[in-house]
Amino acid sequence: MNANSLTISEARDALRKGTLSAVDLTMSCLTAMDAGDGLNAFVHKTPELALEQARAADARIKAGDAPAMCGIPVGIKDLFAVKGVPTQAASNILSGFRPEYESTVTAQLWAAGAVMLGKLNMDEFAMGSSNESSCYGAAVNPWKVDGRKLTPGGSSGGSAAAVAADLCIAATGTDTGGSIRQPAAFCGITGIKPTYGRVSRWGIVAYASSLDQAGPMTKSVRDAAIMLGAMAGHDPKDSTSADIPVPDFEAALTGDIRGKKIGIPREYRLDGMPAEIAALWDRGMDMLRDAGAEVVDISLPHTKYALPAYYVIAPAEASSNLARYDGVRYGHRAQLAQGDGITEMYEKTRAEGFGPEVQRRIMAGTYVLSAGFYDAYYNRARKVRALIKRDFDTVFAEGIDAILAPTTPSSAFGLGEQGGSDPVEMYLNDVFTVTLNLAGLPGVAVPVGLDAKGLPLGLQLIGRPWQEADLLNHAYVLERAAGFVAKPTKWW
Protein backbone atom coordinates (compact mmCIF):
# COMPACT_ATOMS: atom_id res chain seq x y z
CA MET A 1 0.00 0.00 0.00
CA ASN A 2 1.32 3.44 -0.90
CA ALA A 3 1.45 6.11 1.78
CA ASN A 4 -0.97 8.36 -0.14
CA SER A 5 -3.80 5.90 0.52
CA LEU A 6 -3.45 6.21 4.31
CA THR A 7 -6.08 7.92 6.44
CA ILE A 8 -5.17 10.89 8.65
CA SER A 9 -5.19 8.72 11.78
CA GLU A 10 -3.02 6.01 10.20
CA ALA A 11 -0.55 8.56 8.84
CA ARG A 12 -0.46 10.43 12.15
CA ASP A 13 0.34 7.24 14.04
CA ALA A 14 3.07 6.22 11.56
CA LEU A 15 4.61 9.72 11.64
CA ARG A 16 4.68 9.73 15.43
CA LYS A 17 6.17 6.24 15.54
CA GLY A 18 8.83 7.32 13.08
CA THR A 19 8.03 4.60 10.54
CA LEU A 20 7.07 7.28 7.98
CA SER A 21 8.36 10.80 7.37
CA ALA A 22 6.21 13.74 6.35
CA VAL A 23 8.51 14.28 3.34
CA ASP A 24 8.02 10.69 2.13
CA LEU A 25 4.27 10.91 2.70
CA THR A 26 4.15 14.21 0.81
CA MET A 27 6.23 12.80 -2.07
CA SER A 28 3.81 9.89 -2.32
CA CYS A 29 0.86 12.31 -2.56
CA LEU A 30 2.64 14.56 -5.06
CA THR A 31 3.28 11.54 -7.29
CA ALA A 32 -0.36 10.47 -7.05
CA MET A 33 -1.48 14.05 -7.68
CA ASP A 34 0.56 14.29 -10.88
CA ALA A 35 -0.66 10.88 -12.02
CA GLY A 36 -4.23 12.02 -11.31
CA ASP A 37 -4.42 14.83 -13.87
CA GLY A 38 -7.09 12.86 -15.76
CA LEU A 39 -9.46 13.60 -12.86
CA ASN A 40 -8.93 17.37 -13.16
CA ALA A 41 -9.20 17.58 -9.37
CA PHE A 42 -6.11 19.67 -8.60
CA VAL A 43 -6.18 22.94 -10.53
CA HIS A 44 -3.20 24.75 -8.96
CA LYS A 45 -0.37 22.64 -7.57
CA THR A 46 2.05 23.84 -4.89
CA PRO A 47 4.71 21.09 -4.65
CA GLU A 48 7.48 23.40 -3.44
CA LEU A 49 5.36 24.77 -0.63
CA ALA A 50 4.34 21.19 0.22
CA LEU A 51 7.91 19.96 0.58
CA GLU A 52 8.92 23.00 2.61
CA GLN A 53 5.99 22.44 4.97
CA ALA A 54 6.72 18.68 5.11
CA ARG A 55 10.34 19.30 6.15
CA ALA A 56 9.14 21.68 8.86
CA ALA A 57 6.61 19.06 9.98
CA ASP A 58 9.30 16.39 10.25
CA ALA A 59 11.39 18.71 12.42
CA ARG A 60 8.38 19.43 14.59
CA ILE A 61 7.50 15.74 14.98
CA LYS A 62 11.11 14.99 15.91
CA ALA A 63 10.99 17.73 18.54
CA GLY A 64 7.95 16.02 20.04
CA ASP A 65 5.57 18.86 19.20
CA ALA A 66 3.18 17.20 16.80
CA PRO A 67 -0.54 18.06 16.68
CA ALA A 68 -2.69 15.48 14.91
CA MET A 69 -2.59 17.25 11.51
CA CYS A 70 1.21 17.69 11.59
CA GLY A 71 2.73 16.41 8.36
CA ILE A 72 -0.64 15.50 6.79
CA PRO A 73 -0.85 16.51 3.08
CA VAL A 74 -4.19 18.09 2.22
CA GLY A 75 -5.86 19.67 -0.79
CA ILE A 76 -7.63 23.01 -0.43
CA LYS A 77 -10.83 23.92 -2.26
CA ASP A 78 -10.22 26.86 -4.61
CA LEU A 79 -12.62 28.93 -2.48
CA PHE A 80 -10.11 29.40 0.38
CA ALA A 81 -7.67 32.30 0.16
CA VAL A 82 -4.11 30.98 0.47
CA LYS A 83 -1.49 33.69 0.49
CA GLY A 84 0.41 33.93 -2.78
CA VAL A 85 -1.44 30.95 -4.33
CA PRO A 86 -4.04 31.45 -7.11
CA THR A 87 -7.51 31.61 -5.55
CA GLN A 88 -10.21 31.85 -8.18
CA ALA A 89 -13.35 30.18 -6.83
CA ALA A 90 -13.17 28.39 -10.21
CA SER A 91 -14.19 31.64 -11.90
CA ASN A 92 -12.61 33.57 -14.74
CA ILE A 93 -13.52 36.77 -12.96
CA LEU A 94 -10.79 36.01 -10.41
CA SER A 95 -8.20 34.95 -12.95
CA GLY A 96 -4.75 35.98 -11.84
CA PHE A 97 -5.86 36.72 -8.26
CA ARG A 98 -3.25 35.80 -5.67
CA PRO A 99 -4.44 36.83 -2.21
CA GLU A 100 -2.19 38.89 0.01
CA TYR A 101 -3.78 37.20 3.01
CA GLU A 102 -4.61 33.76 4.37
CA SER A 103 -8.05 32.38 5.25
CA THR A 104 -8.50 31.55 8.93
CA VAL A 105 -9.18 27.87 8.18
CA THR A 106 -6.00 27.38 6.16
CA ALA A 107 -3.98 29.46 8.66
CA GLN A 108 -5.16 27.09 11.40
CA LEU A 109 -4.31 24.03 9.31
CA TRP A 110 -0.78 25.29 8.57
CA ALA A 111 -0.32 26.21 12.24
CA ALA A 112 -1.26 22.60 13.07
CA GLY A 113 1.47 21.41 10.69
CA ALA A 114 -0.66 20.35 7.70
CA VAL A 115 0.94 20.28 4.25
CA MET A 116 -0.56 22.13 1.27
CA LEU A 117 -0.57 20.11 -1.98
CA GLY A 118 -2.60 22.56 -4.06
CA LYS A 119 -5.99 24.00 -4.90
CA LEU A 120 -8.97 21.82 -5.79
CA ASN A 121 -11.59 22.12 -8.49
CA MET A 122 -15.17 23.14 -7.71
CA ASP A 123 -18.27 24.66 -9.25
CA GLU A 124 -17.83 28.36 -10.00
CA PHE A 125 -18.41 30.31 -6.76
CA ALA A 126 -19.65 27.02 -5.27
CA MET A 127 -22.83 27.26 -7.35
CA GLY A 128 -23.56 23.83 -8.69
CA SER A 129 -24.02 20.17 -7.91
CA SER A 130 -21.86 18.57 -10.60
CA ASN A 131 -18.61 20.59 -10.79
CA GLU A 132 -19.51 21.41 -14.39
CA SER A 133 -19.76 25.17 -13.85
CA SER A 134 -16.00 25.38 -13.16
CA CYS A 135 -13.82 27.64 -15.32
CA TYR A 136 -11.25 24.82 -15.24
CA GLY A 137 -13.69 22.29 -16.73
CA ALA A 138 -15.36 19.58 -14.66
CA ALA A 139 -13.53 17.39 -12.19
CA VAL A 140 -14.20 13.71 -12.85
CA ASN A 141 -15.40 11.08 -10.39
CA PRO A 142 -12.76 8.35 -9.88
CA TRP A 143 -15.64 5.85 -9.77
CA LYS A 144 -16.39 4.58 -13.26
CA VAL A 145 -18.63 1.66 -14.21
CA ASP A 146 -19.07 2.07 -17.96
CA GLY A 147 -17.79 4.24 -20.78
CA ARG A 148 -19.17 7.44 -19.26
CA LYS A 149 -17.28 9.91 -17.14
CA LEU A 150 -19.29 10.62 -14.01
CA THR A 151 -19.63 13.78 -11.99
CA PRO A 152 -17.91 13.81 -8.61
CA GLY A 153 -20.80 16.02 -7.45
CA GLY A 154 -20.51 19.60 -6.40
CA SER A 155 -19.67 22.07 -5.52
CA SER A 156 -16.70 20.51 -3.67
CA GLY A 157 -16.23 17.98 -6.50
CA GLY A 158 -12.47 18.31 -6.82
CA SER A 159 -12.10 17.77 -3.08
CA ALA A 160 -14.21 14.60 -3.13
CA ALA A 161 -12.50 13.20 -6.25
CA ALA A 162 -9.01 13.88 -4.86
CA VAL A 163 -9.73 12.22 -1.52
CA ALA A 164 -11.50 9.21 -3.08
CA ALA A 165 -8.64 8.70 -5.56
CA ASP A 166 -5.99 9.01 -2.80
CA LEU A 167 -4.37 12.05 -4.40
CA CYS A 168 -4.29 13.56 -0.93
CA ILE A 169 -4.99 12.38 2.60
CA ALA A 170 -7.90 14.78 3.15
CA ALA A 171 -9.33 18.01 1.77
CA THR A 172 -11.28 21.08 2.76
CA GLY A 173 -14.75 21.68 1.40
CA THR A 174 -17.54 24.19 1.88
CA ASP A 175 -21.25 23.55 2.07
CA THR A 176 -23.98 26.09 1.31
CA GLY A 177 -26.75 23.69 0.26
CA GLY A 178 -25.04 20.29 0.26
CA SER A 179 -21.68 21.02 -1.36
CA ILE A 180 -19.67 18.87 1.06
CA ARG A 181 -22.17 16.05 1.61
CA GLN A 182 -23.42 15.43 -1.94
CA PRO A 183 -19.92 15.05 -3.50
CA ALA A 184 -18.81 12.98 -0.50
CA ALA A 185 -21.73 10.62 -1.19
CA PHE A 186 -21.04 10.49 -4.94
CA CYS A 187 -17.37 9.61 -4.36
CA GLY A 188 -17.75 7.25 -1.38
CA ILE A 189 -16.03 9.38 1.26
CA THR A 190 -17.00 11.11 4.51
CA GLY A 191 -17.83 14.81 4.79
CA ILE A 192 -19.24 16.94 7.57
CA LYS A 193 -20.91 20.32 7.40
CA PRO A 194 -20.55 21.73 10.91
CA THR A 195 -23.03 23.94 12.74
CA TYR A 196 -23.17 27.42 11.19
CA GLY A 197 -20.61 29.46 13.12
CA ARG A 198 -18.40 26.53 14.16
CA VAL A 199 -15.77 27.28 11.50
CA SER A 200 -14.64 30.78 10.54
CA ARG A 201 -15.70 32.00 7.10
CA TRP A 202 -12.98 34.66 7.01
CA GLY A 203 -10.95 34.43 3.82
CA ILE A 204 -13.38 32.03 2.14
CA VAL A 205 -14.87 33.49 -1.05
CA ALA A 206 -18.49 34.20 -0.10
CA TYR A 207 -21.47 32.69 -1.90
CA ALA A 208 -24.43 32.97 0.52
CA SER A 209 -23.10 34.23 3.82
CA SER A 210 -25.95 33.04 6.06
CA LEU A 211 -25.58 29.47 4.72
CA ASP A 212 -21.87 28.98 3.88
CA GLN A 213 -19.88 26.75 6.22
CA ALA A 214 -16.54 25.00 5.72
CA GLY A 215 -15.77 21.45 6.78
CA PRO A 216 -13.44 18.49 6.21
CA MET A 217 -13.75 15.82 3.49
CA THR A 218 -11.98 12.65 4.55
CA LYS A 219 -11.55 8.90 4.18
CA SER A 220 -13.09 8.08 7.56
CA VAL A 221 -15.27 9.47 10.34
CA ARG A 222 -12.26 9.51 12.67
CA ASP A 223 -10.40 11.66 10.14
CA ALA A 224 -13.35 14.04 9.91
CA ALA A 225 -13.26 14.39 13.70
CA ILE A 226 -9.51 15.08 13.70
CA MET A 227 -9.55 17.59 10.87
CA LEU A 228 -12.68 19.41 12.05
CA GLY A 229 -10.90 19.98 15.35
CA ALA A 230 -8.07 21.72 13.50
CA MET A 231 -10.43 23.85 11.36
CA ALA A 232 -12.95 24.92 14.02
CA GLY A 233 -12.92 27.68 16.60
CA HIS A 234 -13.84 31.26 17.30
CA ASP A 235 -12.40 33.91 15.03
CA PRO A 236 -12.79 37.60 15.85
CA LYS A 237 -12.54 38.30 12.11
CA ASP A 238 -15.85 36.48 11.46
CA SER A 239 -18.62 38.10 13.50
CA THR A 240 -20.84 35.03 13.02
CA SER A 241 -18.27 32.58 14.36
CA ALA A 242 -19.32 31.29 17.76
CA ASP A 243 -17.22 31.91 20.81
CA ILE A 244 -17.70 28.51 22.36
CA PRO A 245 -15.09 25.86 23.16
CA VAL A 246 -14.15 23.26 20.52
CA PRO A 247 -14.44 19.79 22.07
CA ASP A 248 -12.10 16.89 21.31
CA PHE A 249 -14.20 15.40 18.51
CA GLU A 250 -12.03 12.29 18.17
CA ALA A 251 -12.37 11.48 21.88
CA ALA A 252 -16.16 11.42 21.40
CA LEU A 253 -15.93 8.39 19.08
CA THR A 254 -16.86 5.78 21.66
CA GLY A 255 -19.09 3.71 19.40
CA ASP A 256 -21.73 3.73 22.11
CA ILE A 257 -25.12 5.08 21.05
CA ARG A 258 -27.27 2.90 23.28
CA GLY A 259 -30.51 4.62 24.24
CA LYS A 260 -30.12 7.40 21.66
CA LYS A 261 -33.21 8.38 19.71
CA ILE A 262 -32.85 8.49 15.93
CA GLY A 263 -35.53 10.33 13.99
CA ILE A 264 -36.69 9.20 10.55
CA PRO A 265 -38.40 12.13 8.82
CA ARG A 266 -41.37 10.81 6.86
CA GLU A 267 -41.32 13.81 4.48
CA TYR A 268 -37.94 12.67 3.15
CA ARG A 269 -39.55 9.56 1.66
CA LEU A 270 -40.17 11.22 -1.68
CA ASP A 271 -42.48 9.95 -4.38
CA GLY A 272 -40.41 8.11 -6.91
CA MET A 273 -37.47 7.57 -4.56
CA PRO A 274 -35.34 4.83 -6.14
CA ALA A 275 -35.86 1.49 -4.40
CA GLU A 276 -32.12 1.20 -3.80
CA ILE A 277 -32.04 4.46 -1.87
CA ALA A 278 -35.06 3.43 0.21
CA ALA A 279 -33.48 0.02 0.93
CA LEU A 280 -30.20 1.66 1.94
CA TRP A 281 -32.05 3.95 4.32
CA ASP A 282 -33.81 0.94 5.88
CA ARG A 283 -30.45 -0.80 6.30
CA GLY A 284 -29.07 2.29 8.02
CA MET A 285 -31.98 2.20 10.48
CA ASP A 286 -31.25 -1.47 11.23
CA MET A 287 -27.57 -0.70 11.84
CA LEU A 288 -28.38 2.01 14.38
CA ARG A 289 -31.07 -0.14 15.99
CA ASP A 290 -28.62 -3.04 16.29
CA ALA A 291 -26.24 -0.66 18.08
CA GLY A 292 -28.90 -0.04 20.73
CA ALA A 293 -30.49 3.15 19.44
CA GLU A 294 -34.22 3.67 19.27
CA VAL A 295 -35.49 4.51 15.78
CA VAL A 296 -38.61 6.68 15.71
CA ASP A 297 -40.79 8.20 13.04
CA ILE A 298 -40.75 12.02 13.00
CA SER A 299 -42.30 14.78 10.93
CA LEU A 300 -40.55 17.82 9.46
CA PRO A 301 -43.62 19.29 7.74
CA HIS A 302 -41.94 22.11 5.81
CA THR A 303 -39.27 19.94 4.18
CA LYS A 304 -40.81 20.36 0.73
CA TYR A 305 -40.28 24.11 0.84
CA ALA A 306 -36.60 24.04 1.77
CA LEU A 307 -35.32 23.89 -1.78
CA PRO A 308 -37.45 26.76 -3.15
CA ALA A 309 -36.62 28.85 -0.05
CA TYR A 310 -32.93 28.13 -0.63
CA TYR A 311 -33.16 29.20 -4.27
CA VAL A 312 -34.53 32.56 -3.16
CA ILE A 313 -32.21 33.21 -0.23
CA ALA A 314 -28.91 31.93 -1.67
CA PRO A 315 -29.15 33.87 -4.98
CA ALA A 316 -30.29 36.99 -3.07
CA GLU A 317 -27.20 36.85 -0.86
CA ALA A 318 -25.02 35.95 -3.83
CA SER A 319 -26.22 38.92 -5.86
CA SER A 320 -25.07 41.16 -3.04
CA ASN A 321 -21.81 39.32 -2.27
CA LEU A 322 -20.76 39.10 -5.90
CA ALA A 323 -21.31 42.81 -6.51
CA ARG A 324 -17.69 43.22 -5.43
CA TYR A 325 -16.43 41.72 -8.70
CA ASP A 326 -16.35 44.89 -10.72
CA GLY A 327 -12.97 44.80 -12.46
CA VAL A 328 -11.50 47.46 -10.18
CA ARG A 329 -9.69 45.88 -7.24
CA TYR A 330 -8.76 42.37 -8.35
CA GLY A 331 -9.25 39.79 -11.05
CA HIS A 332 -10.40 40.24 -14.60
CA ARG A 333 -11.24 43.52 -16.33
CA ALA A 334 -12.72 43.49 -19.83
CA GLN A 335 -11.02 45.25 -22.72
CA LEU A 336 -12.94 48.46 -23.22
CA ALA A 337 -13.90 50.16 -26.46
CA GLN A 338 -13.29 53.81 -27.24
CA GLY A 339 -15.70 55.91 -25.22
CA ASP A 340 -16.72 53.16 -22.76
CA GLY A 341 -17.40 54.51 -19.30
CA ILE A 342 -17.43 52.86 -15.91
CA THR A 343 -20.86 51.24 -16.41
CA GLU A 344 -19.67 49.54 -19.61
CA MET A 345 -16.59 48.40 -17.71
CA TYR A 346 -18.74 46.77 -15.02
CA GLU A 347 -21.15 45.20 -17.49
CA LYS A 348 -18.55 43.82 -19.88
CA THR A 349 -16.26 42.62 -17.08
CA ARG A 350 -19.06 40.75 -15.33
CA ALA A 351 -20.43 39.28 -18.58
CA GLU A 352 -16.98 37.94 -19.51
CA GLY A 353 -15.93 36.89 -16.00
CA PHE A 354 -19.00 35.05 -14.69
CA GLY A 355 -20.19 31.78 -16.20
CA PRO A 356 -23.86 31.22 -17.16
CA GLU A 357 -25.08 29.63 -13.91
CA VAL A 358 -23.45 32.33 -11.77
CA GLN A 359 -24.97 35.03 -13.99
CA ARG A 360 -28.39 33.41 -13.66
CA ARG A 361 -28.19 33.23 -9.88
CA ILE A 362 -26.99 36.83 -9.60
CA MET A 363 -29.90 37.93 -11.77
CA ALA A 364 -32.45 35.76 -9.93
CA GLY A 365 -31.16 37.26 -6.68
CA THR A 366 -31.31 40.76 -8.11
CA TYR A 367 -34.90 40.14 -9.14
CA VAL A 368 -36.12 38.85 -5.76
CA LEU A 369 -34.48 41.79 -3.98
CA SER A 370 -35.78 44.41 -6.41
CA ALA A 371 -38.43 46.94 -5.44
CA GLY A 372 -41.90 45.40 -5.44
CA PHE A 373 -40.70 41.80 -5.14
CA TYR A 374 -38.72 41.92 -1.90
CA ASP A 375 -41.69 41.00 0.28
CA ALA A 376 -43.25 38.54 -2.14
CA TYR A 377 -40.08 36.48 -2.58
CA TYR A 378 -37.22 37.31 -0.25
CA ASN A 379 -39.15 38.03 2.96
CA ARG A 380 -41.52 35.13 2.34
CA ALA A 381 -38.54 32.80 1.89
CA ARG A 382 -37.03 34.02 5.15
CA LYS A 383 -40.31 33.31 6.92
CA VAL A 384 -40.43 29.81 5.45
CA ARG A 385 -36.84 29.40 6.60
CA ALA A 386 -37.96 30.22 10.15
CA LEU A 387 -40.61 27.49 9.86
CA ILE A 388 -38.07 24.95 8.60
CA LYS A 389 -35.84 25.71 11.57
CA ARG A 390 -38.85 25.42 13.90
CA ASP A 391 -39.56 21.92 12.53
CA PHE A 392 -36.10 20.83 13.65
CA ASP A 393 -36.28 22.67 16.98
CA THR A 394 -39.52 20.82 17.72
CA VAL A 395 -38.18 17.31 17.11
CA PHE A 396 -34.98 17.99 19.03
CA ALA A 397 -37.04 19.34 21.94
CA GLU A 398 -38.96 16.05 21.87
CA GLY A 399 -35.73 14.20 22.59
CA ILE A 400 -34.42 13.25 19.15
CA ASP A 401 -30.61 12.95 19.21
CA ALA A 402 -29.94 12.60 15.49
CA ILE A 403 -31.87 12.32 12.25
CA LEU A 404 -31.09 9.71 9.59
CA ALA A 405 -31.79 10.38 5.92
CA PRO A 406 -30.35 9.65 2.49
CA THR A 407 -27.66 12.09 1.33
CA THR A 408 -28.64 12.22 -2.34
CA PRO A 409 -31.62 11.14 -4.45
CA SER A 410 -29.34 9.03 -6.73
CA SER A 411 -25.79 7.85 -7.18
CA ALA A 412 -23.37 9.86 -9.35
CA PHE A 413 -24.72 10.76 -12.80
CA GLY A 414 -22.82 11.27 -16.03
CA LEU A 415 -21.17 14.57 -16.89
CA GLY A 416 -23.48 16.56 -19.18
CA GLU A 417 -26.58 14.60 -18.23
CA GLN A 418 -28.41 17.07 -15.99
CA GLY A 419 -29.53 20.69 -16.01
CA GLY A 420 -28.79 21.40 -19.66
CA SER A 421 -32.18 22.81 -20.56
CA ASP A 422 -33.69 23.45 -17.13
CA PRO A 423 -31.45 24.65 -14.27
CA VAL A 424 -34.02 23.45 -11.72
CA GLU A 425 -33.28 19.79 -12.61
CA MET A 426 -29.78 20.21 -11.16
CA TYR A 427 -31.13 22.00 -8.07
CA LEU A 428 -33.09 18.88 -7.07
CA ASN A 429 -29.81 17.16 -6.16
CA ASP A 430 -29.83 19.16 -2.93
CA VAL A 431 -33.28 18.03 -1.79
CA PHE A 432 -32.00 16.08 1.27
CA THR A 433 -29.06 18.30 2.16
CA VAL A 434 -30.33 21.86 1.90
CA THR A 435 -32.72 21.78 4.88
CA LEU A 436 -29.94 21.81 7.44
CA ASN A 437 -28.11 24.73 5.86
CA LEU A 438 -31.29 26.76 6.26
CA ALA A 439 -31.57 25.65 9.89
CA GLY A 440 -27.82 26.03 10.53
CA LEU A 441 -27.51 22.43 11.73
CA PRO A 442 -24.55 20.04 11.43
CA GLY A 443 -24.81 17.12 9.01
CA VAL A 444 -22.44 14.31 8.08
CA ALA A 445 -22.44 12.11 4.99
CA VAL A 446 -21.16 8.57 5.46
CA PRO A 447 -20.63 6.03 2.63
CA VAL A 448 -22.78 2.99 3.35
CA GLY A 449 -22.89 0.82 0.23
CA LEU A 450 -22.77 0.42 -3.51
CA ASP A 451 -25.76 0.47 -5.82
CA ALA A 452 -26.46 -2.19 -8.45
CA LYS A 453 -24.20 -0.34 -10.90
CA GLY A 454 -21.35 -0.45 -8.40
CA LEU A 455 -21.44 3.24 -7.44
CA PRO A 456 -21.24 4.54 -3.87
CA LEU A 457 -24.35 5.56 -1.94
CA GLY A 458 -24.33 7.47 1.31
CA LEU A 459 -26.53 8.18 4.25
CA GLN A 460 -26.71 11.43 6.12
CA LEU A 461 -26.98 12.06 9.84
CA ILE A 462 -28.26 15.41 11.05
CA GLY A 463 -27.41 16.58 14.56
CA ARG A 464 -28.38 19.14 17.16
CA PRO A 465 -26.66 22.52 16.93
CA TRP A 466 -23.10 22.47 18.34
CA GLN A 467 -23.29 18.70 18.97
CA GLU A 468 -20.88 17.65 16.20
CA ALA A 469 -19.07 15.38 18.67
CA ASP A 470 -22.21 13.36 19.37
CA LEU A 471 -23.15 13.46 15.67
CA LEU A 472 -19.75 12.10 14.63
CA ASN A 473 -20.13 9.30 17.17
CA HIS A 474 -23.38 8.28 15.49
CA ALA A 475 -21.62 8.45 12.12
CA TYR A 476 -18.83 6.30 13.52
CA VAL A 477 -21.34 3.61 14.51
CA LEU A 478 -22.89 3.73 11.03
CA GLU A 479 -19.45 3.55 9.40
CA ARG A 480 -18.40 0.52 11.44
CA ALA A 481 -21.67 -1.29 10.83
CA ALA A 482 -21.65 -0.54 7.10
CA GLY A 483 -18.02 -1.62 6.71
CA PHE A 484 -17.68 0.33 3.46
CA VAL A 485 -14.18 -0.40 2.20
CA ALA A 486 -14.66 -0.30 -1.58
CA LYS A 487 -12.27 1.88 -3.56
CA PRO A 488 -12.51 3.02 -7.16
CA THR A 489 -10.39 0.99 -9.58
CA LYS A 490 -7.67 3.18 -11.06
CA TRP A 491 -8.39 4.09 -14.72
CA TRP A 492 -7.08 7.65 -14.81
Added chain:
Amino acid sequence: MSINTDTARKVAKLARIRVDEAELPALAEKLSSILGFMEQLNEVDVTGIEPMTGVTPMRLKRRADVVTDGNMQAAVLKNAPDAREGFFAVPKVVE
Protein backbone atom coordinates in the same frame (compact mmCIF):
# COMPACT_ATOMS: atom_id res chain seq x y z
CA MET B 1 -45.35 34.92 -12.80
CA SER B 2 -43.03 34.57 -15.73
CA ILE B 3 -40.24 36.87 -16.77
CA ASN B 4 -40.46 38.44 -20.21
CA THR B 5 -37.64 39.81 -22.33
CA ASP B 6 -38.11 43.35 -21.03
CA THR B 7 -37.85 42.23 -17.41
CA ALA B 8 -34.79 40.11 -18.21
CA ARG B 9 -33.17 43.16 -19.81
CA LYS B 10 -33.96 45.27 -16.75
CA VAL B 11 -32.64 42.66 -14.31
CA ALA B 12 -29.42 42.27 -16.31
CA LYS B 13 -28.99 46.03 -16.20
CA LEU B 14 -29.56 46.13 -12.44
CA ALA B 15 -27.05 43.30 -11.98
CA ARG B 16 -24.53 45.11 -14.22
CA ILE B 17 -24.15 42.12 -16.51
CA ARG B 18 -24.15 42.77 -20.24
CA VAL B 19 -26.50 40.41 -22.08
CA ASP B 20 -26.81 40.51 -25.86
CA GLU B 21 -30.29 41.29 -27.13
CA ALA B 22 -30.37 37.93 -28.94
CA GLU B 23 -29.75 36.04 -25.68
CA LEU B 24 -32.53 37.72 -23.70
CA PRO B 25 -35.37 35.32 -24.65
CA ALA B 26 -33.38 32.24 -23.52
CA LEU B 27 -32.35 34.03 -20.32
CA ALA B 28 -35.97 35.03 -19.64
CA GLU B 29 -37.03 31.42 -20.06
CA LYS B 30 -34.45 30.08 -17.60
CA LEU B 31 -35.19 32.81 -15.05
CA SER B 32 -38.89 32.03 -15.39
CA SER B 33 -38.22 28.39 -14.64
CA ILE B 34 -36.30 29.37 -11.48
CA LEU B 35 -39.08 31.78 -10.51
CA GLY B 36 -41.74 29.15 -11.08
CA PHE B 37 -39.84 26.88 -8.72
CA MET B 38 -39.74 29.64 -6.08
CA GLU B 39 -43.49 30.14 -6.33
CA GLN B 40 -44.18 26.93 -4.41
CA LEU B 41 -43.51 29.11 -1.37
CA ASN B 42 -46.90 30.75 -1.89
CA GLU B 43 -48.53 27.54 -0.59
CA VAL B 44 -47.10 28.12 2.89
CA ASP B 45 -49.06 29.99 5.53
CA VAL B 46 -46.56 32.46 6.97
CA THR B 47 -49.03 34.57 8.94
CA GLY B 48 -47.42 35.87 12.11
CA ILE B 49 -44.00 34.39 11.33
CA GLU B 50 -40.98 36.66 11.71
CA PRO B 51 -38.44 36.44 8.89
CA MET B 52 -35.38 34.52 10.03
CA THR B 53 -32.28 36.71 10.14
CA GLY B 54 -29.69 34.51 11.81
CA VAL B 55 -29.36 30.83 12.57
CA THR B 56 -28.18 31.07 16.17
CA PRO B 57 -29.55 33.58 18.63
CA MET B 58 -26.36 35.39 19.49
CA ARG B 59 -25.41 38.94 20.18
CA LEU B 60 -22.82 40.32 17.83
CA LYS B 61 -19.56 40.84 19.65
CA ARG B 62 -18.35 44.33 20.27
CA ARG B 63 -14.78 45.49 20.26
CA ALA B 64 -12.97 48.70 20.98
CA ASP B 65 -13.28 51.19 18.11
CA VAL B 66 -9.61 51.24 17.25
CA VAL B 67 -7.58 50.74 14.07
CA THR B 68 -6.44 47.12 13.90
CA ASP B 69 -4.60 47.12 10.59
CA GLY B 70 -3.65 49.37 7.72
CA ASN B 71 -0.55 50.80 6.09
CA MET B 72 -0.55 48.17 3.36
CA GLN B 73 -1.18 50.18 0.22
CA ALA B 74 1.07 48.01 -1.92
CA ALA B 75 -0.66 44.80 -0.81
CA VAL B 76 -4.11 46.30 -1.38
CA LEU B 77 -3.22 47.40 -4.91
CA LYS B 78 -1.22 44.30 -5.82
CA ASN B 79 -4.08 42.50 -7.60
CA ALA B 80 -5.64 45.52 -9.27
CA PRO B 81 -6.07 45.27 -13.06
CA ASP B 82 -5.01 48.93 -13.30
CA ALA B 83 -3.30 50.75 -10.44
CA ARG B 84 -1.53 54.05 -10.89
CA GLU B 85 0.27 56.35 -8.47
CA GLY B 86 -1.08 54.50 -5.48
CA PHE B 87 -4.70 54.46 -6.64
CA PHE B 88 -7.13 52.12 -8.39
CA ALA B 89 -7.59 53.46 -11.92
CA VAL B 90 -10.97 53.36 -13.69
CA PRO B 91 -12.44 54.95 -16.84
CA LYS B 92 -13.48 58.56 -16.51
CA VAL B 93 -16.54 58.83 -14.23
CA VAL B 94 -17.26 62.58 -14.24
CA GLU B 95 -17.47 64.61 -17.44
